[in-house]
Amino acid sequence: MDRTDLLPILFNLFREYGYEGVSLSKISQATGLGKASLYHHFPNGKAEMLQAALAYSQQWFEENVLHVLYPNRSPLESGTISHQTSVQTPQGCQEQVKLRMQRLIVAIATVLTEQGLSANLAQQRAEEALIMIQGSLILARGLNKPALFQRILSNLPDTLCKP
Amino acid sequence: MDRTDLLPILFNLFREYGYEGVSLSKISQATGLGKASLYHHFPNGKAEMLQAALAYSQQWFEENVLHVLYPNRSPLESGTISHQTSVQTPQGCQEQVKLRMQRLIVAIATVLTEQGLSANLAQQRAEEALIMIQGSLILARGLNKPALFQRILSNLPDTLCKP
């Protein structure tokens, strides 16, 4: 088994249960590997597993989101993980979250600007896009209504480009 | 020290760190009480502390949010904790979260209906209100820009009542 196979499993675990909510026993069960084997792949233990899962999701985000918004433009040089500190604890996520939000907002604002919106309005709309996405995810999960998220997502393009 | 004094401390701890992220040592430190003393107030341990913190926040929500939207109308009979199961684990929060969202949406939709909006539009706008609130909270925290939340909140009344 390769380390690459473990990353999506780790990512899903941390996303669903949170860092403290994921125990090595859970990871062992989810991956089918013994605890000792996990330490073979991640010598620094759980903290390193989180770090690897974050890097994995970051890469996914670059390829599947940012690269779609920036099809053949920016080489995404800042996409390589440059803000990674030694072995990350849960608090260490904050900076990565911030960076990812900022870059997504810039990407969306750029697209909106090319659609004819002013810089200020584009920025505001891009923030609004993230707000709607994040907020509808919370409501969809809280109310157990996935359709609510789908609806918001479908209306987003019109909402952002409108007046 | 009274049990009532502990509730806001517990609530803040659970909100900040999550259920698994809060240890009895942390609670002991935050409250100034020994672990054994905590078990005097909450014989069923951490699970009961979460339950109490949830009930406390629910009461706060009733008095400070719903009662403001329903000034002297509904007696809020459903406000008393009727959906409480024995001793709650983290999963047990889901149903409470759902109920609270639903009631807030109904409350906002009712207000909007009285402002002249149609039932369907009012419902949709009420959902949108929660989406904006929750989403802007996430962005404000993630970007470390509290002003973003303030801005969204200020614009909400107009946004909801407009066309």
Add this chain to the structure above:
DNA sequence: GTCTATATTAAGATAGAC
């Protein structure tokens, strides 16, 4: 690369004195 076995520490929880 994975295992069994074990060490080490911290967590949740109790007993009983004051």
Add this chain to the structure above:
DNA sequence: GTCTATCTTAATATAGAC
């Protein structure tokens, strides 16, 4: 009502065989 002391279990982590 709060404490000290202790119990029990689970968590993180390591050693060493295969």
